[in-house]
Amino acid sequence: MGPLSGVRVLELGSFIAGPFAGQLLADYGAEVIKIEPPRTGDPMRRWGITKDGESLWWPAIARNKKSVTVDLRGERGQRLVRDLVSNCDVVLENFRPGTMARWGLSYESLRAVNPGVVVVHVSGFGQTGPSAGHAGFGSVAEAVGGIRYTTGSPDDTPARSGISLGDSLAALFAVIGTLAALAERGRGGEGQEVDVAIYEAVFALMESMLADFHVGGVMRTRSGSVLPGVAPSNVYPTADDAEVVIAANADSVFTRLVEAMGRPELAADPRYATHQARGEAMAELDGLIADWTSTRKSGDLVGLLQEHGVPVGMINTAATILHDAHFAARDMILWRRNGNGTELPMNGIVPKFSRTPGEIDRTGPRLGADTDTVLTTLAGVDDAELATLRADGVI
Known part of the structure; x- marks a missing residue:
């Protein structure tokens, strides 16, 4: 019963930026229905460090979500998605701009079946502008947005953080945009589009970089472990090599x-x-x-x-965090079992809510675990049609 209980989100897309936003919304109690390609699913299922063939990240980034398999590249699958949208509050997608429109799932077509739907786009360079159609992973957006130039040693090439920083920042802004659009919809009843560009999510963190250069004549660049002029x-x-x-x-x-x-x-x-x-x-x-x-x-x-x-x-590592009393006291390490029965730790829920705390009810589901239930209850598909759709590879 988190603060977003009663909000239904349809998550389209894969990898990190969109799905991490979906994870956060699910952490807060939203019902998140993840649409995945039949047979293969989200590549995140097999990404990074794996055990028994499953990513150790998947149970967390897909936690609390429902998995529904639908082939978005065919007209029948696209019709199923439009039927689902009629019963959803939010559509969250992170395909390259123009892809949704080619599939008959543009904002206009979704708005036609649900005027109150909030459609959140996450892409490398946004939905408009001369670079909108370009492919853009988070690593590229970090470079374009300016943070790579300021990260690392001044005597070396620009460095990256050891995490997918750009994607995660975009996910945070996607959640902020979703909540703002839902709040506005509560006043007028009409949805809208939310356009999150990964490079802009990065650029938003760059403080006074432009003014420092244009007005102050200072080019902010890599400074290693310090900020120039800020000491100590x-x-x-330490004596024990920490x-x-x-x-x-x-x-x-x-x-x-x-x-x-x-x-x-x-x-x-x-x-x-x-x-x-x-x-x-x-x-x-x-x-x-x-x-x-x-x-x-x-x-x-x-x-x-x-x-x-x-x-x-x-300077904490995974090894020290696992034994940190403060992390434990604030429920920032949550132990859950994945689909293979392996108990694993995952990051806790941020922020903490005093009256409606979030909860992890399930780890990342098996592929298509909720297809039948969701399509029958929200898209009006009967058992006979389910069988036909499955036989034809649509689900």
């Missing part, structure tokens, strides 16, 4: 840090007394702090700095 805020070593991030660039926080270090005089030292001075002396200051942190074990160091009110955190 870096990664520091690493911690300490962020003490504000005057008051820096004072608390040097008190924890047993060097309170540094707060009044002209070389470090102001934000600007610390930025100019970044390398020297980071050296002083690293010399100190490297003499202490990570747990003791984190505890000491927390006692002094200094923002600090471990």
Whole structure:
């Protein structure tokens, strides 16, 4: 009974950007019906690290969803989807622009059967503009949107994060757009289109990059583990070969840090007394702090700095997160069994709701697990037609 209980979403598409948005909506209680190609399904079923032939990501990215197999490339399958749309609040798709229209599933055709439907498009470059028709995976959108140029070491080529950042950002904006459109529909009763471009989702995070260059004459670029002029805020070593991030660039926080270090005089030292001075002396200051942190074990160091009110955190890995008491206390590691019976941990639900918390009722379903039920209850298909559709490969 999450906050989106009663909202029905038809998810079309594959891989990450669209399906991750569908996962989040399902986390919040929406009924998410995932349409997959018969026989093959979403490639995410076999993507990444696998066990017993199933992706270890699939149980999470498809959790709480219903799987319905429909061949979208044929007229009969397209008619089934239009029939389903008449009973849905949201259609979420991440095909290349123009694909839905070629299949007779344009916004206009869907609106004709359901004027209140919200159609959410997720694509590399958006539904309009000179690049709209180009293929665009999240990695390319990260480059175009500007984040790759600012990621990594200044002495190396642009780096990427070890996750599908662009796709995930687009999914977040898709959820935001969906919720905003549903809120507006609640006032007027009419749906609309929501156009999410992955490169724009990336670009939205780029802060004052354009103004810094155009007005300030500064090209923001790769700076490794620091931000130029912001110190101390870096990664520091510990005596037990771990690493911690300490962020003490504000005057008051820096004072608390040097008190924890047993060097309170540094707060009044002209070389470090102001934000600007610390930025100019970044390398020297980071050296002083690293010399100190490297003499202490990570747990003791984190505890000491927390006692002094200094923002600090471990550089966590999967191994350390699995044993982190705070993650566990906030239900951020959820243990569930996949379709093969393997118990596995998955990321918890974000954010937390005080009255209508989300829940994981099921992990990613087997292909077509809900085809018959959904098509009979929402598209008016009887048993005889189901048999014919299955025999003809439509479902």
